Amino acid sequence: MPRRYIVHVDIDAFFAAVEVLLDPSLQGKPVIVGGLPHERGVASTCSYEARKFGVHSGMPLRKCYQLCPEGVFVRGNYQVYQAFSERFFRVLHAATPDTEEASLDEAYLELTRCGHIYPSFPAAARDIKRQVEREIGVTVSVGAAPNKILAKLATRRAKPAGFFEIREGEEETYLRGLGIEALPGIGPKAQVVLRLMNIHKIGELWELPRTTLHTLFGQGGDDIYLQSRGIDSRPLVTRTLPKSVSRETTFLEDLWDRRLLLAHLAYLCDRLTLALREDRLYAHVIEVKARYADFKTEIKRRLVLSPLQDMGKIYKIAEELFLELFSGSRLALRLVGVKVSDLVRVRPLSLFEPYSERPERLGRALDQVRDKYGFGSVLTAREKMLDAVYAFEPRRGYVLKTASLTK
DNA sequence: TCTGGGGTCCTAGGACCC
DNA sequence: TCTGGGGTCCTAGGACCC
16 A cells, blocks of 8 residues: 555635635734624634734624724625635546545645656645735645545644645654644544543553543544554545535524514525525425523424425425424524435425426526526525514625525 | 534334344 | 333534544
8 A cells, every 4th residue: 555645735714714814904913714703603704913902713702802903894795705616626536636625725636556657745835825825915824644534633733834844753742742732533522521530641541442432422532542643544635525414693682572483494494495506405304493592403304205405495394393493482483494314316205296397496596587687586485584673684694684605 | 501403323222024 | 190112313411533
């Protein structure tokens, strides 16, 4: 088996970097993307200047503002970031076909098979880094190693804007002193458990038998056992169809009015089915999520034998599920969400419903009108009820009284 | 300082079948 | 009247990642 050479590429502070490109006057300023200071929500990205104030992604916006009142707060625009992401991947795909799109701003490249093109892999990795930076206009950090987990950890060391390589045989030296939180898969909950056991460094994890980790964390424990030793044989996953699609909203203020909640549910189903049509997908499972004022979250799921894409049918089921949840509640809702999964691409066949293309053609016609005149140009009667309370922004949807940065 | 949105994967318990 | 064990499907919920 040939030695693998994996390169991990990650755009530095992606959303914030795009905002600076769009508005060069933001250069050098603390930029916080995710919402306005008073809104419910968290920072999704912040520039390195903002990080100096202690701000980081995932931090509630109100706290970001306390730490960094001079920060520039922007809601962000998902479509714009997506467009930059597509350009980013075009550059990478040109470098090697063995590319995994790990997220909007992150990718793995495997150069193992490209020895005849690239005489030196480290030189090739640095070259790819320069190409991305020149063509996209943002800085990236690049890590290289014999597998994915080590390449990702190398990128962490390379940040910001650097290149770092972990060579074969150096794994142990590099891993030993790292904090456990550096290992992907060890989140807040697992950290608490491990720190109670007085384990703070990856090297200290090596003392634990695999069975112990399995007992504590199940399958995830086995992954921790191997990855903490730098062992990772996962292949790259080249692009596949999505496994689920979801849309959800946290309201600016908790909501109790049933008609308004159902109107918002319809709006979410509308946006969700738009995404289904784009990928020509049908769903076997419909799920509704409710988060109450006390932050407790409940979901209801339903399996349908004949997969659905049509907005009206999916909304009907979502409404039933929602009412099952909400009817028994004494609390207002802070969030409502819809999700579909078990997605298939075949046209659904049913013995009982007459075959008809009508809903699909209606959906496509709807998409065409909206492409031209904006999402709000066509709305169902139910969605229209939202106008009573929410201001509608063309091309963005009902954003004013809800959290931002939605698809 | 109350805690986003969009995903993936895993687990546990009950129903049901053989 | 009391009782097995394994396998699979379904629902609910949770950890984690970016």
